[in-house]
Amino acid sequence: MSGIYYGCDIGGTTVKLARFDEQINIEKKWSIPTRREEDGVHILEDAAKSVAEDLDGLARANGVPLLLGVGIGVPGPVDPSGNISGAVNLGWKKVHVPDTFRRHLQEALRTYPGLEEAVAEEPAIVSGNDANMAALGEYYMGGGMGSRSMVLFTLGTGVGSGVVLDGTVLSGTFGCGGEVGHMKLNPSEEEACGCGGKGCLEQYASATGLVRIYQRYRKDQGQEMAPRSVTAKDIMELAKEGDAAACHSVDVMCDYLGRACCAVSCLVDPEVYVFGGGVSNAGDFLLDKIRKSFRMYAFATSVQAEFRRAVLGNDAGIYGCGLLAQKEHGR
């Protein structure tokens, strides 16, 4: 009997779930809504119930499967022992993610006659920051494949990032490893980031950041503001067509990304920089500019690093969850 893993990638609106075989191939993928009410107390319970339901379905069809592990991605800093001290988007305060999930899973299994006893082995249950999970996914199965060390930047509404060195995610002492989006790169910035800081990479290199730079530039130039509905994708298209304000904005974004990559290289000096997220759909147009900017700032031999696009899209996180569970089981 071969074993299976589950991944739960918890986001602010949906929880993505997947069942994997032992080699982390996806057997099934689905999602459930994230219930944020009552400080998000039902989120892990719902995910555990959904896993139990899938296990029951499997058991009925093919006999009780061997559950080896569950990996859980969470939008917030997760410390090395699995504690989270707060996840704003979920309404969570202090939670020990693996223990809480394990308890809910046991309760859920009990509702299916015979299932709890049948899932005999104690599965490995482990959690990590969602951006770090995405980095793990891209490292083993996506843009980082073949490299020994990689940093992933996910350029979406915010800037997510994660660093993987020799197969291990840098999650940090206090769970803040790989939070490159909140590096302060501009002491002159006067507007505040969502985190409360000023001059964070995220203020320049996210979809929101790009729109902000574009609107600010138009205003500074005495131009009419663009409609509030203007998106990062629109600006990227305008830049490709040569629009001056859009070109300027994309250049500023890429300048900051080059600076951020320089900071990363001065610390961990990875072999590969990988870019994912909605904004990265601009493709080589964007990647070429980031690479050029990095080379301008890079210290010494680190200039040789490679720049690549992410390949797993929205599945990077869920793959990372499966991979983390597999690693934990293999310990």
Add this chain to the structure above:
Amino acid sequence: MSGIYYGCDIGGTTVKLARFDEQINIEKKWSIPTRREEDGVHILEDAAKSVAEDLDGLARANGVPLLLGVGIGVPGPVDPSGNISGAVNLGWKKVHVPDTFRRHLQEALRTYPGLEEAVAEEPAIVSGNDANMAALGEYYMGGGMGSRSMVLFTLGTGVGSGVVLDGTVLSGTFGCGGEVGHMKLNPSEEEACGCGGKGCLEQYASATGLVRIYQRYRKDQGQEMAPRSVTAKDIMELAKEGDAAACHSVDVMCDYLGRACCAVSCLVDPEVYVFGGGVSNAGDFLLDKIRKSFRMYAFATSVQAEFRRAVLGNDAGIYGCGLLAQKEHGR
């Protein structure tokens, strides 16, 4: 018979050498001049000869010792296999440090009758960047003791730094790991750093940087420039006495150090930040300001990190060389 290790910490003016016992206690410490002529071709040869001479002395006194390893610290990026692609301060271009040292050591041993055969076992020979060696020394035997992860900032003429995670130095893919001094933290800087970049931490947080900020501030305030002989130590003293220009300059320095620590925390999130080098002699006066600045910029839970002073002084590097040799031998 117990074994011994040697450390060679190569600097621009002197090569520091030390003999260690198996537990990396120093048995003897000495130094020789760094001969930079002819592109520094004699530097490793001189160091190897000096080690051979010491081995011969030991052999005559106590019988041939068991040479377990030699660790070599170099002022430049050393890649994971021991290659250096250039060290400006030594005149070096491409050198494979361990292989070159091994060859010179064998030649040198041959000049003492019977010694080459007597040093039977092939010793572990390994090299690393000098700032990273200092970090390794402080991690195991100095300011980082008891922590799992640490970053060391050495605030001297420049800013050296090194990161140690779970006992391993982050040397990076291209040997540029832990070069925090060349992180670009200010896009508005107009003066250039020694590396050619603009806005590097080193331009604000080194002894040279502090003098530069001080002189620039006086000039901007329409004050007379201070004499060219003014030192970082003078400015630190003036700041302690409440001199406005000096206080401003130290605050700017600590602001950048806080930003740099924030960047470090957003990537590797270490448990402890350790400060050494001449400038750090200002003690708690400086440390308190850096800590305060860090806490202003720190992301989420990383604010809990500890700030400490280095304790090994100029010996940090040589201890690190001994420790790296011990690690390599233990593989």
